[in-house]
Amino acid sequence: MNGPKSPNSWQYRGLNAVNPGLDHLSNGLLQLVEAGHNVVAGSADLQYSNGLNRFAAVHPDRYISFGISEQNMVSVAAGIATTGVTPFVATFSSFLGLLACEQIRMDIAYSAQPVRLIGHHTGISLGFYGTSHHATEDIGTMRSIADLAIVSPSDGAQLEAAIRASADWDQPIYFRIGRGRDPIVYEGGTEFRFGKAHVHSQGEELTLIACGITVHAAIEAAAAMNAAGRSVGVIDMASIKPLDRDAVLAAAEQSRCIMTVEEHNVMGGLGSAVAEVLADEGKGVRLKRHGIYDEYALIAPPTHLYAHYKLDGAGIREVAEAFLARKS
């Protein structure tokens, strides 16, 4: 063999396919099939990015290759769902939540078809691929569509649990997931319930309400702050819609301040959802919405971006300290 030693894109497929975070998507689907659910999966030319090639290898007859046609994929999935078969269709969340937004509204949500939409590599996790591949608006677009649930798991174990739980959820679902390299939050596995937050800890001074990749970072930040004498709690709001309103209101009772953290524009996302609950209920608690501040993110390797936008543990701590220090 005289070829170059460096991996080419097809060899990267193999690297991606063993990416442990991505395993959970296929694992969840394989479990559903094993449990007797009539589940099929499809992707728009990204099976090696989302790891569905593992599902396709086990069930080639249950995998649909759509080519690069996201809108057709979403509308076809809706047609499939009318027959009682449950399709999971996946692509980058920038394309799913924006390019196929109208198909999601018309063919899936309005038509009440229980399609499972998997938007992966969400937020700014595609780093230097640029704004076309960043999804910092998708919670906003999806959240304003009636009868569509939104789930933003913080790690692979929670994703797998949410996929299991989806078997008992009749509505369509938009899963907003990372790039499969998310740090592990739930070491020993976890359970997921629609409309139910995972409360990690309570704090008198501050509750951090996070989703997705920022949950792990928020836990890190809270640990550091608590070690320094603060009282900071963390809520994993994986179920963005339906939102766990009770968890938000409980945090408002227990803490003097709330700070939301998300890999999304601070407008329209988790922070807005939490703010709506607090405003609706007349809660006077101080609120800080942290995320991407209505701008297009720079390009850089993802970890560099998380540090730059203060979405890593140290950054969240810094923003939280500044928030607590500010005179209200």
Place this chain on the structure above:
Amino acid sequence: MTLPSPLGLTPGANSYAPDDATIARLRERAQFIRLETVRLIDIAKTGHYSSVFSAAEMFSALYYDVMNLRRGEPGWDGRDRFTIGKGHAAVGLFPIYADLEFFPKEWLDDYTRLGSPLGDHPDMRKVPGVDFSSGSIGHALSNAIGIALAQRWTGKDYKVFCMMGDGEMQEGQVWEAALFAAQNRMKNLIAIVDRNGYQLDGKVDDVMNIEPLDEKWRAFGWEVHSVDGHDIAAVTELMRRLRADDTREKPALVISKTVKGKGVSYMETEPGWHLGWLDSSDADDAIAEIKSKVI
């Protein structure tokens, strides 16, 4: 019954040609569709007459002859399905669904009124008989593909028909779907383009030329047919044959050459009638003309 080849008919032995009684019945049902459309649009005070009139013979042939349906059982899982991209022609479908006892006839009397399930565009959540909701042009072929594809996992045997408008050919998603159906050899899928020549802003080929339409679909891997969409005998024969053909290895597309507004003379010559409302004396004249004509 021996099946003919997809493209050829045996002269003198054409088992798909409808007999005279069937032709008379389907012609009468097409007239019924036009008359009911005039009646319903009078309730709404605005609607898409001419978009229904171009498709009336195809609607009649499909629902009253070609499609495998059960009267009174719109949810039967073995039924043939129909999706429509030109959803604004739903006013011509609702009378058929009521007639087939998919929902009570009285529903028609409140067409578009507050709380009615029947609007300008068909809603599958509200209207039994609607196999997929419509309203946003360009989705219907994809929806039909999904319904046809699912036969792999349900084991059900049915055909899926999809009617698109000719203006709809300008939507990019149609061509995504066209590629997908050919790639997956979707022989249970039969699409129809109602080639009535007009869209809201004018002549389709002036607004955005879609010709040569047959060559485009053929190049996308489809088996393409063409028919005079108002020749009820020819439409019925072709659609019967395409439905029965199990030898086809491709999805089929029928270019149904029609006249927008067919049946009411001034609508046939004035494309402005894409959307409109006839006051009572004009409606009476239109009804008289529809009743007097044999199409």
